[in-house]
Amino acid sequence: MAAGSHGGYRGYEVARKRAHDLGVSRRSKEYNHHRHPSRHRDSERRRDGGSSRSRELSNGYSHRRDSPHPPPRRRPSERRREDREPGEVSGGSGSERSAERPMKTREPRENGVARVSKEESKTSPSKKRKQSPVIWETNGSKLQARDAVRGIREVDAVIAEIIMHQSHSLPVVSSPSSIGDGHSPMILDVSVDSHKIQEHEKNRIVDEEEEGYPTMRNILTSRWADADVEEEEDKGFVPKKKKSVSPVDSIERGSTKKVTSPEPGEVLVYNSVRSSPRSSDSGVLQVSANRDLEVEMGENMDVEDEAGDDYPAGHLLDSDSEGEDCRSETPECTRSPRRCINMLQGCRSVDEFERLNTINEGTYGVVFRVRDKRTGEIVALKKVKMEKEREGFPLTSLREMNILLSFHHPSIVEVKEVVVGSSDRDIFMVMEYMEHDLKGVMETMKQPYSQSEVKCLMLQLLEGVKYLHDNWVLHRDLKTSNLLLNNRGELKICDFGLSRQYGSPLKPYTQLVVTLWYRAPELLLGAKEYSTAIDMWSLGCIMGELLSKGPLFNGKSEMDQLYKIFKTLGTPDENIWPGYSKLPGATVKFGKQTHNRLRDKFRAVSFTGGPMLSESGFDLLNRLLTYDPEKRISAEDALNHEWFRELPLPRSKDFMPTFPAINEQDRRFKKHMKSPDPLEEQRMKEQGNNGDRGLFG
Numbered sequence: 023m024a025a026g027s028h029g030g031y032r033g034y035e036v037a038r039k040r041a042h043d044l045g046v047s048r049r050s051k052e053y054n055h056h057r058h059p060s061r062h063r064d065s066e067r068r069r070d071g072g073s074s075r076s077r078e079l080s081n082g083y084s085h086r087r088d089s090p091h092p093p094p095r096r097r098p099s100e101r102r103r104e105d106r107e108p109g110e111v112s113g114g115s116g117s118e119r120s121a122e123r124p125m126k127t128r129e130p131r132e133n134g135v136a137r138v139s140k141e142e143s144k145t146s147p148s149k150k151r152k153q154s155p156v157i158w159e160t161n162g163s164k165l166q167a168r169d170a171v172r173g174i175r176e177v178d179a180v181i182a183e184i185i186m187h188q189s190h191s192l193p194v195v196s197s198p199s200s201i202g203d204g205h206s207p208m209i210l211d212v213s214v215d216s217h218k219i220q221e222h223e224k225n226r227i228v229d230e231e232e233e234g235y236p237t238m239r240n241i242l243t244s245r246w247a248d249a250d251v252e253e254e255e256d257k258g259f260v261p262k263k264k265k266s267v268s269p270v271d272s273i274e275r276g277s278t279k280k281v282t283s284p285e286p287g288e289v290l291v292y293n294s295v296r297s298s299p300r301s302s303d304s305g306v307l308q309v310s311a312n313r314d315l316e317v318e319m320g321e322n323m324d325v326e327d328e329a330g331d332d333y334p335a336g337h338l339l340d341s342d343s344e345g346e347d348c349r350s351e352t353p354e355c356t357r358s359p360r361r362c363i364n365m366l367q368g369c370r371s372v373d374e375f376e377r378l379n380t381i382n383e384g385t386y387g388v389v390f391r392v393r394d395k396r397t398g399e400i401v402a403l404k405k406v407k408m409e410k411e412r413e414g415f416p417l418t419s420l421r422e423m424n425i426l427l428s429f430h431h432p433s434i435v436e437v438k439e440v441v442v443g444s445s446d447r448d449i450f451m452v453m454e455y456m457e458h459d460l461k462g463v464m465e466t467m468k469q470p471y472s473q474s475e476v477k478c479l480m481l482q483l484l485e486g487v488k489y490l491h492d493n494w495v496l497h498r499d500l501k502t503s504n505l506l507l508n509n510r511g512e513l514k515i516c517d518f519g520l521s522r523q524y525g526s527p528l529k530p531y532t533q534l535v536v537t538l539w540y541r542a543p544e545l546l547l548g549a550k551e552y553s554t555a556i557d558m559w560s561l562g563c564i565m566g567e568l569l570s571k572g573p574l575f576n577g578k579s580e581m582d583q584l585y586k587i588f589k590t591l592g593t594p595d596e597n598i599w600p601g602y603s604k605l606p607g608a609t610v611k612f613g614k615q616t617h618n619r620l621r622d623k624f625r626a627v628s629f630t631g632g633p634m635l636s637e638s639g640f641d642l643l644n645r646l647l648t649y650d651p652e653k654r655i656s657a658e659d660a661l662n663h664e665w666f667r668e669l670p671l672p673r674s675k676d677f678m679p680t681f682p683a684i685n686e687q688d689r690r691f692k693k694h695m696k697s698p699d700p701l702e703e704q705r706m707k708e709q710g711n712n713g714d715r716g717l718f719g
């Protein structure tokens with residue numbers, strides 16, 4: 023064991039202990055307890071050192087517990103949503119104030135099931151809907167925007183918002199772009215076209231459930247802070263924002279009254295608090311038309327002046343007036359159908375970057391390696407692909423920007439800013455540059471990662487996923503090509519195009535998420551309600567892939583994917599997965615495979631050079647690949663799994679192997695095995711090119 027290995031492991035231990043001491047946000051656990059009592063029981067039983075050693079035939083809740091070193095009991099106190107400050111997201115490794123909070127008490131357990139005290143049950147997450155602090159685009163609303171020069175076009179207002187979250191201390195440079203194509207910064211007159219919203223929604227993957235969520239857009243403001251806010255939102259209203267002081271108020275709303283509370287269906291975005299130190303700005307975008315959309319920004323952006331320059335004087339209101347909510351009092355109050363703002367001012371131009379090479383082209387973006395001319399820093403620039411988006415800005419990209427601008431964690435790729443080409447269709451995310459992605463690295467490796475290296479990677483991955491789940495976000499597309507690596511041994515999750523918030527209670531979401539090879543069986547079988555467990559399944563597939571250097575289940579179609587899973591893990595049934603038989607896809611008759619053959623792929627001892635995995639490593643893999651999502655291990659519990667504590671200890675990041683930077687090459691045309699992408703699948707289905715039509719046609 024290398025000395026570094028130990029150090030690396032200790033590093034994780036220290037970080038986790040700190041998280042533990044500070045009281046990590048445990049909303050997901052609360053949620054699990056509420057939503058998935060059996061999963062909670064599982065977790066509790068494991069912590070209690072339950073002695074079951076049985077491994078079930080197929081992959082139902084395989085459960086063994088023989089570690090002499092049970093994971094440390096974690097403090098059950100959980101920092102709840104209501105405790106958060108505006109703009110705050112749960113830290114990956116600890117929330118700051120939970121230490122001040124009284125610990126929740128649990129009554130003695132019976133049969134390994136923790137009884138929740140009355141006090142705790144009073145604060146059950148079921149009482150209120152839980153949501154991510156990231157405020158999401160709703161309904162993928164497409165807005166018509168009027169470019170003063172080029173007439174009406176469509177753009178999603180969230181772009182405007184995202185852009186306005188950028189540092190706008192920098193002047194817009196409107197010279198022709200070296201990457202994008204060139205026009206001048208635009209002036210937008212943004213209005214919502216509800217018909218187009220519907221049309222647009224028909225044509226893309228939309229989570230049916232989204233309609234039920236509050237129609238707020240904000241990438242940086244938390245709603246945890248004020249329970250009342252959420253209650254109001256539940257009713258479809260966003261409460262009046264006190265003293266928003268924003269120049270928003272300076273833009274006419276068609277009424278002399280200040281409008282502070284939108285009607286149902288309206289979007290009101292606040293950016294009064296920004297959690298990121300990157301934030302130096304804010305401003306106001308007011309958009310309103312058939313349905314109103316308002317975007318408020320903070321103090322700093324001199325929008326009033328800009329608006330004053332760009333719009334008729336009559337469009338301005340006194341920004342200090344704290345009027346009543348005209349809609350709450352006068353629903354039919356009239357407003358100007360169009361409001362305008364120069365929303366791109368303040369964004370840096372892509373011209374400030376020197377293009378070095380194209381790294382890769384994904385489904386929804388082209389990624390370049392570039393140098394920031396001002397600082398000399400090498401960064402990655404992801405350009406949002408627009409050609410397939412005649413109707414507006416891609417929803418996937420909006421989600422990705424939303425998330426990545428809001429979340430900050432060592433295991434999540436950092437988006438530094440958004441920059442624009444001189445065309446309004448050229449939007450780029452400036453990200454920290456990572457030399458590799460895990461898939462590319464594995465393609466160049468002769469040997470698979472060793473167990474200690476896999477532990478190092480899995481720990482980082484689990485920390486990132488735990489952070490996401492703690493913050494009520496499902497990634498929904500975890501796979502090796504979405505895990506970036508640098509030569510410091512750091513792993514970071516990228517590509518949040520399919521991610522979304524989830525809440526309690528669950529609502530139906532689209533099943534067409536997660537790249538096929540990493541897609542959980544409940545999704546393949548048509549479950550519409552799903553949760554964090556789908557990401558955990560993907561992690562199981564990734565763990566298997568890291569150990570064996572090849573995909574664990576490389577199906578060619580949904581059916582083939584299920585077949586491959588069942589062949590390895592056994593066919594599920596109602597015993598090991600209660601509710602299985604009610605899933606739409608369970609009507610399909612698969613051949614009965616009674617045994618879990620996973621061990622054949624990962625031997626405890628291998629004489630043939632195949633992947634090796636200790637008993638406890640195999641236990642973790644089995645828990646990640648447990649059929650019943652309610653019993654599947656959570657990121658938090660996985661982080662505490664004994665595998666990470668036994669020898670060989672996780673390799674220190676500093677001692678992880680390094681590779682020539684594959685991202686310095688253009689990898690677009692490199693041939694590699696590719697799992698069918700869910701968005702591609704969707705497009706094919708829409709075009710009637712279904713190949714294997716899957717289980718549900």
Ligand SMILES: Nc1ncnc2c1ncn2[C@@H]1O[C@H](COP(=O)(O)OP(=O)(O)OP(=O)(O)O)[C@@H](O)[C@H]1O
Pocket residue numbers: 381382383384385386387388389402404435453454455456457458459503504506516517518519685699
């Ligand atoms: N910050 C970064 N640094 C270096 N390379 C990156 C970075 N972000 C992305 N890449 C590279 O670009 C590829 C595509 O990026 P990404 O997955 O974000 O795009 P996408 O269009 O969403 O792809 P997909 O088709 O998988 O949905 C990644 O697999 C990775 O190789």
